[in-house]
Amino acid sequence: MFNIKVLRQFFEKKASKIDKRLRLVISVLILGLLMLISTFFNFDKATFFLPIFITATYFLSYFSLLEGIKKIGWFGLFLMPELITLFFYLFYFLFPGRWLTRLPFIFIYEVSIYAVLLCSNIFNVGVEKNLQLYRAAFSINFFYQALVSFLFYNVLFSFKYNFFINIIGAGISAFLLSLQLFWSIRLNRHLDKEVLVYSLFTALLMLETSLVISFIPLRTAVYALFLTATYYSVTGVIHHHIDEKLFKETIREYVSVWIFVMIITLLSLSW
Incomplete structure (x- = not known):
């Protein structure tokens, strides 16, 4: 009888013989090649490539991390590589299909997926929070x-x-992203109720914000910029609160960013 656990143990035993840095590079190169191939096809082939990217990214992320993945880590460690790959792929179709855009795009994607996989690896090995390496990984992930x-x-x-x-x-996007972000603060094996509540709050706030601006005439990039600034500011304040490092200066910093983007948004109105 087919036993997934036995197959997984066999795969981990064989893959663990390869140096982790080499596994990471192999994964990045394969994903970059897949992304490059996908850029030669039109958007109507997205239904074909999306399942491939989802499966390949999850498997190659597992191949890169391999050891010590527990419980909620199967979500928290894999979400960002998946989303980076999927949204880079979809975003490419907003550009003209030329080598002048294709090559820089692939380069930026490979740098991004490499950075995200490194962050997942740092989260996975359980680096203590007071270490600079963890803080760098958290900032890059954010x-x-x-x-x-x-x-x-x-x-x-x-x-x-x-x-x-x-x-x-x-x-939905705000809920998934904030859930991963807030989980990465403490890196518990189980999902804390506090993390879930704050993620739901973030999702509700982003849902309401999206509802309001959907009726305002703005360019697509301005919509995206305003919603991104809102997500960044809200989750920035919340993650400092969860980490018990929320000060007036911190709140002022995130509010200032949001107000600045709000001004840009208002100046971009086209009634």
Whole structure:
């Protein structure tokens, strides 16, 4: 009888003989090659490539990390590589299909997926929070969450769907991203109730924000910028609160970013 556990143990035994850095490089190169191949096809082939990217990214992320993945880690460690790959792929179709855009795009994607996999590896090995390595990984992960948000909102609003699709997309994406972000603060094996509650709050707030701006005439990039700034500011304040490092200066910093983007948004109105 086919036994997944036995197969997994066999795979881990064989793959663990390969140096982890080499496994990571192999994964990045394979994903980069897949992304390059996909850029030669039109958007109507997305239904073919999306399942391939989902499966390949999850498997290659597992191949890169391999050891010590427990419980909620199967979600928290794999979410960002998946989203980076999917939204980079979808975002590419907003550009003209030329080598002048294709090569820089692939390079940026490979750098991004490499950075995200490194962050997942640091989270996975259980580096203590007081170490500089963990803090660097958390900051990079947060940066790429903002980038993923911007890419996603660009793609979402470029399709010109009705407001219902916009708010559902914004809510689900905010919930998943914030859940991963807040989990990475303490890296517990189980999902804390506090993390879940704050993730639901973030999703609700982003859903309502998306609902409001869906009725305001803005360019797609401005929609994406405003929603990204909102997500960044809200989750920034919340993650400092969860980490018990929330000060007035911190709140002022995130609010200032949001106000600055709000001003840009208002100046971009085209009634």
